[in-house]
Amino acid sequence: MSADDLEIEARERDGLRSPPRYSRRLSDKILIAFHHACDQGDFEVAEQLLHILEMMLTRRPLSPDTNRRKNMESLVAAHERLWHLRHPEASQA
Numbered sequence: 001m002s003a004d005d006l007e008i009e010a011r012e013r014d015g016l017r018s019p020p021r022y023s024r025r026l027s028d029k030i031l032i033a034f035h036h037a038c039d040q041g042d043f044e045v046a047e048q049l050l051h052i053l054e055m056m057l058t059r060r061p062l063s064p065d066t067n068r069r070k071n072m073e074s075l076v077a078a079h080e081r082l083w084h085l086r087h088p089e090a091s092q093a
Contacts, residue, residue: 027056027071034078038085046082053078 024032030053037046057071084091 027053030056031074031078035081038081043082043086046085050075050078050082 030049034046034049034053037043037049054075057068057075061068
């Protein structure tokens with residue numbers, strides 16, 4: 001049972017009906033899904049997730065983003081990971 005499930009169960013037990021809190025941003029969840037796809041060897045899905053993540057991070061932010069540099073570094077690292085997974089011979093040199 002996940003932490004979100006436990007929180008929902010506790011709220012229901014206590015009679016609270018407020019929506020669950022989400023502890024991760026959508027971009028973080030997409031990055032996690034990207035790494036999961038890479039771990040599974042599904043590079044086509046990983047590439048599509050990377051395109052979605054790139055679109056999210058490069059569009060004009062609705063509010064000031066203090067984590068922009070970290071987000072962009074994560075995006076570059078994800079591109080590098082996918083490239084190395086698709087070109088394993090280059091990593092051996």
